[in-house]
Amino acid sequence: MKKIIEYIALIEEELAKISPTQEPKELYQPISYMLALGGKRIRPALLLLSNNLFGGKDENAIHAALAVEIFHNFTLLHDDIMDDAPLRRGQKTVYKKWGGNIAILAGDVMFVNSLQLLTKTPTNQLSNVLTLFNATAVQVCEGQQYDMNFEQQSDVSIDDYLNMIELKTAVLLAASLKMGALIGGTSEDDANHLYEFGKNLGISFQLMDDILDLYGDPEKFGKQVGGDILANKKTYLLLKAQELATGSLKKELEFCLGSTALKNEAKVEKVKAIFDQLNIKKLATDEMNLFYNSALSHLDSIDIDLEKKKPFEDFAKSIMHREQ
Amino acid sequence: MKKIIEYIALIEEELAKISPTQEPKELYQPISYMLALGGKRIRPALLLLSNNLFGGKDENAIHAALAVEIFHNFTLLHDDIMDDAPLRRGQKTVYKKWGGNIAILAGDVMFVNSLQLLTKTPTNQLSNVLTLFNATAVQVCEGQQYDMNFEQQSDVSIDDYLNMIELKTAVLLAASLKMGALIGGTSEDDANHLYEFGKNLGISFQLMDDILDLYGDPEKFGKQVGGDILANKKTYLLLKAQELATGSLKKELEFCLGSTALKNEAKVEKVKAIFDQLNIKKLATDEMNLFYNSALSHLDSIDIDLEKKKPFEDFAKSIMHREQ
Numbered sequence: 001m002k003k004i005i006e007y008i009a010l011i012e013e014e015l016a017k018i019s020p021t022q023e024p025k026e027l028y029q030p031i032s033y034m035l036a037l038g039g040k041r042i043r044p045a046l047l048l049l050s051n052n053l054f055g056g057k058d059e060n061a062i063h064a065a066l067a068v069e070i071f072h073n074f075t076l077l078h079d080d081i082m083d084d085a086p087l088r089r090g091q092k093t094v095y096k097k098w099g100g101n102i103a104i105l106a107g108d109v110m111f112v113n114s115l116q117l118l119t120k121t122p123t124n125q126l127s128n129v130l131t132l133f134n135a136t137a138v139q140v141c142e143g144q145q146y147d148m149n150f151e152q153q154s155d156v157s158i159d160d161y162l163n164m165i166e167l168k169t170a171v172l173l174a175a176s177l178k179m180g181a182l183i184g185g186t187s188e189d190d191a192n193h194l195y196e197f198g199k200n201l202g203i204s205f206q207l208m209d210d211i212l213d214l215y216g217d218p219e220k221f222g223k224q225v226g227g228d229i230l231a232n233k234k235t236y237l238l239l240k241a242q243e244l245a246t247g248s249l250k251k252e253l254e255f256c257l258g259s260t261a262l263k264n265e266a267k268v269e270k271v272k273a274i275f276d277q278l279n280i281k282k283l284a285t286d287e288m289n290l291f292y293n294s295a296l297s298h299l300d301s302i303d304i305d306l307e308k309k310k311p312f313e314d315f316a317k318s319i320m321h322r323e324q
Numbered sequence: 325m326k327k328i329i330e331y332i333a334l335i336e337e338e339l340a341k342i343s344p345t346q347e348p349k350e351l352y353q354p355i356s357y358m359l360a361l362g363g364k365r366i367r368p369a370l371l372l373l374s375n376n377l378f379g380g381k382d383e384n385a386i387h388a389a390l391a392v393e394i395f396h397n398f399t400l401l402h403d404d405i406m407d408d409a410p411l412r413r414g415q416k417t418v419y420k421k422w423g424g425n426i427a428i429l430a431g432d433v434m435f436v437n438s439l440q441l442l443t444k445t446p447t448n449q450l451s452n453v454l455t456l457f458n459a460t461a462v463q464v465c466e467g468q469q470y471d472m473n474f475e476q477q478s479d480v481s482i483d484d485y486l487n488m489i490e491l492k493t494a495v496l497l498a499a500s501l502k503m504g505a506l507i508g509g510t511s512e513d514d515a516n517h518l519y520e521f522g523k524n525l526g527i528s529f530q531l532m533d534d535i536l537d538l539y540g541d542p543e544k545f546g547k548q549v550g551g552d553i554l555a556n557k558k559t560y561l562l563l564k565a566q567e568l569a570t571g572s573l574k575k576e577l578e579f580c581l582g583s584t585a586l587k588n589e590a591k592v593e594k595v596k597a598i599f600d601q602l603n604i605k606k607l608a609t610d611e612m613n614l615f616y617n618s619a620l621s622h623l624d625s626i627d628i629d630l631e632k633k634k635p636f637e638d639f640a641k642s643i644m645h646r647e648q
Contacts, residue, residue, distance in 0.1 A: 023466075024466060024469045024470055024473060026469055026472075026473055027465065027466060027469040078428055078429070078432060081424070081425075081428060082424075082425040082428060082429070100405070100406075100424070101405075101406040101472060102469075104402055104405060104406060104428060105402070105406070105465055105468060105469055105472075107432075108402060108431075108432075108435070108465050109462060109465045109466075111432070111435060112458050112461040112462050112465065113462070115439060115454070115458050115461075116455075116458045116459070116462070119451060119454045119455055119458060123451060126450065126451060127443060127447060127450060130439070130443045130454075131440075131443055134436050134439050134440045134443060135440070137436040138433060138436050138437070138440070141351065141429055141432050141433045141436065142347075142348060142351060142433075144429060145348045145350055145351040145426075145429055146348055148350075148425060148429075149348060149350055
């Protein structure tokens with residue numbers, strides 16, 4: 001059985017073959033640039049691993065794997081326009097480097113490219129895989145829309161938030177795993193367990209991200225501590241605090257969010273103190289663990305040797321930075 | 325055999341079923357709005373007609389027909405952002421009404437929707453139809469990129485121009501006809517003749533558009549006479565004139581294009597006089613007729629009763645405003 005790291009190398013190799021010299025180069029250079037920016041290539045690697053888990057050959061699933069990675073990069077490319085983002089993986093975004101028009105069109109072509117690759121899936125699974133892929137693509141767009149809505153919306157509930165991160169982040173991981181399973185020829189039941197494994201893992205990963213933004217080791221995490229608080233970002237932490245805070249604590253929290261006079265450090269410190277009073281870190285960690293454990297229990301339910309499932313368990317542990 | 329007008333009505337009926345109440349409504353209202361703006365629905369109607377020509381049932385091709393129409397509207401939606409267009413069919417563009425972010429995302433979802441519909445194509449033709457659709461989608465994007473390039477580019481040749489309008493406009497009409505033929509179960513050969521019929525017709529239609537912009541009856545055509553000249557748009561007429569003009573005529577033409585002092589009417593009049601000296605109207609009409617006749621000869625080559633092909637011939641004549 002191949003290791004995930006070997007699959008990542010395979011994906012990098014295949015992506016590198018996508019040439020920037022195609023015409024019109026104004027369109028294909030940005031695509032090649034975007035794909036060369038890197039990324040963890042987790043989704044395609046898991047798709048191949050999942051196909052392999054059920055005895056599928058790599059060559060049957062490689063196109064779907066590349067499709068998922070290129071689709072993911074297409075969504076990032078269009079998101080960068082919507083977010084007016086200057087940087088992506090430390091480099092200029094396509095949007096900032098070539099402008100909005102090229103970024104829109106290059107994204108559109110990447111999306112078609114992903115479908116062209118997907119259409120090379122063996123005929124007996126083509127319809128199933130396409131249906132799942134397209135449904136997932138719609139969900140990812142809906143998730144992005146909810147995320148944009150939330151910026152303007154004052155009454156975002158925890159359920160709204162969990163739904164949003166499920167759509168925007170988790171379903172593509174889930175679908176990658178399920179597509180691999182389908183191409184590998186397993187039962188609908190096992191494929192669905194892998195889907196739920198990916199979905200729950202994706203949600204717990206996003207919750208961990210929210211927690212680490214404030215409570216993580218800044219050196220390890222590589223971001224400014226409390227960046228989400230400074231941006232008034234509606235994370236699980238903030239939404240939970242807004243749900244629980246009453247009386248003067250509630251007023252204080254809203255004051256911090258609304259104040260322009262508060263200096264950055266003071267704002268993070270004050271909001272963190274409110275979170276601590278409300279036990280937010282523990283509540284968020286509990287929620288994260290719920291999803292994480294649900295992911296592992298779906299992995300347990302797959303009717304296959306424990307030993308073969310180990311790479312998935314190891315992967316889950318590794319991305320959650322867990323030691324055991 | 326159904327008439328094209330009946331198919332157009334069927335398409336309108338099906339499009340009207342697409343509901344704006346889906347959530348998130350911020351995403352689905354613009355989609356519904358865009359689809360309700362109208363349009364001639366030529367592509368899906370021809371797809372159904374072409375399927376019917378070879379004995380295919382409407383219900384096998386209706387999803388592909390809707391897919392083509394929704395895809396076409398997706399390209400218009402994204403084009404409107406790139407062109408900073410205020411109006412589409414006399415109404416505000418989605419871009420101006422809801423902003424760029426919504427317009428990008430709504431377009432993306434429409435594109436996925438078109439693929440979801442296409443995936444409902446009967447299994448035996450699914451892979452063929454998808455492959456053609458995706459290749460066409462890439463071409464349409466490439467055509468849009470060339471069109472944008474041409475605005476900055478000083479050395480656009482007639483061949484470049486013909487290639488651009490083939491990609492941007494003609495191949496989608498061609499592919500619609502071929503998809504219908506494939507779903508209708510005809511031979512690759514007949515399907516290809518229908519493709520070439522559509523492609524050549526599409527190119528000749530665009531050339532007619534270029535001619536009518538300057539030489540059409542303004543009341544019939546509904547646009548400002550010489551709008552393309554005022555915008556320095558690189559149409560067939562202008563490119564041909566630039567190819568042929570020499571000496572003082574060449575200088576005069578470049579002066580007209582570069583001058584900001586010339587009033588609108590004077591500019592149109594002067595450029596038109598240059599075109600007349602170079603016999604541009606006739607040359608453009610000859611070129612248009614070449615493509616038109618090529619379209620009809622491909623229709624001739626299809627191995628089926630003349631009577632059955634008549635709706636296609638009538639359609640070709642009608643869109644070219646020809647009497648015989």
